[in-house]
Amino acid sequence: MRKNTLSKHYHSGKKRNFFKKRTFIFFIGLILGIAIVVSAYLTSVHFSTDESCMVCHVHPHVEDSWKLSTHVNNGSGVKVSCVDCHLPPQNDTWDHYTAKLKLGLKDVWGYMTKDSADFDWDMKSELDHAVKYIPNQSCVKCHQNLFPEGITSDGITAHLYYEENEKKLNLQCISCHLDVGHYNPNYTHSKLTGIPGVTFGVTIDPSMYFKEPTKVNAFEDFEEQIPGTAVTVAMKAIPGGTFQMGSTAKEPFRKEDEGPVRTVTVSPFFMAEIETSWDQYWAFYAQTMSEGRIPPEDVYANNSNPEVDAISGPTPPFGFPDQGWGGGERPAITMTHYAAETFCQWLSQKTGKKYRLPTEAEWEYAARGGTETPYFFPGSPKDYSNLGFWRKIFDAKTDSISPYVIYTNNSRNRTQEPSVVRANPFGLKNMSGNVMEYCADKYDEKAYSKWAEQVTDPLVTEGEEWVVRGGNYASDASELRVAARDYTKHDTWLKTDPQQPKSIWWYSDIRGVGFRVVCEPASAIEQ
Structure with a gap:
């Protein structure tokens, strides 16, 4: 009888020690996991600063054009950073961090293996390239009001048309606002909308319009x-x-x-x-x-x-x-x-x-x-x-x-x-x-x-x-x-x-x- 009791106590103690070890390992693992997540987050934050982005992005004018753009140089005093435009919003957690990982690896690889002197900078400034790296949901998150104070009548017409035909048009905000993130003095977004009521190109004084067609007097x-x-x-x-x-x-x-x-x-x-x-x-x-x-x-x-x-x-x-x-x-x-x-x-x-x-x-x-x-x-x-x-x-x-x-x-x-x-x-x-x-x-x-x-x-x-x-x-x-x-x-x-x-x-x-x-x-x- 005594032998059976001792055996039970022995097995009971062994189970308690096993559970203690498992609990200890679990908490150590939890702490390490939290530490890894926190470290990864802090590392992510550190490498999401504008300064970190500039390390890899060696476009000769990228920093200057960014500082001159309306996303930095504006009346509200708000500065929009690189990740605000080039990554999905943080509330879309999975999309945000997977995009960050992909872009980060791509940037580091390019920085280590490619020569920036060989890049076609003009091509990288074009819309076809920009739309790949400007998630539309990021624009929408910041610009929840399509009709902000000070918008022109042409802008209201364009945004109304966009709002009513968004799916049919299949346009992104960047399609008409290519210069807001990186200023380009030669860019005029009103040329590009193709929307009724919006002026195409530079406004011309009507007095400069031709009143008559050319008179042709000979075959020349x-x-x-x-x-x-x-x-x-x-x-x-x-x-x-x-x-x-x-x-x-x-x-x-x-x-x-x-x-x-x-x-x-x-x-x-x-x-x-x-x-x-x-x-x-x-x-x-x-x-x-x-x-x-x-x-x-x-x-x-x-x-x-x-x-x-x-x-x-x-x-x-x-x-x-x-x-x-x-x-x-x-x-x-x-x-x-x-x-x-x-x-x-x-x-x-x-x-x-x-x-x-x-x-x-x-x-x-x-x-x-x-x-x-x-x-x-x-x-x-x-x-x-x-x-x-x-x-x-x-x-x-x-x-x-x-x-x-x-x-x-x-x-x-x-x-x-x-x-x-x-x-x-x-x-x-x-x-x-x-x-x-x-x-x-x-x-x-x-x-x-x-x-x-x-x-x-x-x-x-x-x-x-x-x-x-x-x-x-x-x-x-x-x-x-x-x-x-x-x-x-x-x-x-x-x-x-x-x-x-x-x-x-x-x-x-x-x-x-x-x-x-x-x-x-x-x-x-x-x-």
Whole structure:
């Protein structure tokens, strides 16, 4: 009996010691865990200071531009730190700390392994880059009131439109306020909104608006004045002539739809020196924009009625049309073929001349500028293209082609201003590269084979898609050949458009398409 009692006491004591050890280990582990969490938090706080951010972020102007921005230099006396903008709010704990960990590791790795002298700082200042590192919920947390004291009437209009159409627009605050965190004296966010009632670009004194279009007395270059605006269009006189349209089987990278070669005669015409610019397109938009969503059938009916004076222009863009690349003389992009045609209709109405899109034959004739080679400048597509086996060993030549075209090897993946390239023999810029250009023709891959061997002023009117010519900023040199043909992919280019029915004005999934205008001499030259 005594032995059993001793055995029970022994086992009971052993259990108590076991539980004491487990409790001790638990508390030690708890204390260590708390210590680790606190240490990690304190470390996180330490490395979230502006000074710590500046250690890795060696952009030569980042600190100065931040100090000049409205997030630091403002009337309220509130300073917004780096983490306030570049991380999700702390109340979103998981998102905040996982984002901090990812960015922290990325920054440290980049600081240790990369040379800041190799960075493309201009690209990193663009909207495409900024939206990746500015969580919209951080902006909303600080700016809970979209209509603060002192906001302008244009700002109220823009914010009301944003508030009512936030999901459809799919915009972030940074999309229209790119300069608030890092000051940029050349940035004007009002240019970029694309919202009714908001001024595009610098306000112009109405007394500077043109009252009459340009009078043309001879077939020579002229600068069109668009009445009611301060905008002009430089037009080049393109003499009529006969040329060989298409490419032979010997031309490198030639495709079947480029032949057979035909002898084509085109009548004289005027053609815009550059692709239709944002300055020109916004002038059209400002005078014709449709307030809200108008059924496409109503727009078509209005614009096809010759008795209607007012043209129905584009509805507000559902995105960011210029992609943050800039406006001015950069080519207007993302508009549909119908929008380009409507621009021509508006320009014709404003000037009393006949403006339209070029036919495919006119476009190729003008692009060649009297030459008969793959490009209007010397060189073989094989030398300039990135395609082919040898390009795995040797780089393509760029020195001879880059002065004339904006393409994949020099564009930095966006459009450029026309001033950076040289003109072709007819004085036209960017006929190849920068953006693809709409033509008046429907696309038919066998169009040339249906023509006679000699043809005058041909125009293809049957087909599902429209011809686009010239390649764009993302094109390989092989696609910039003067004879190269392409066409619209309407449904694909509208795939992510949230509207039903889809927009007739703006494409949601193509950046590198635009247009330039031609003018018929008979309508322009005064007798």
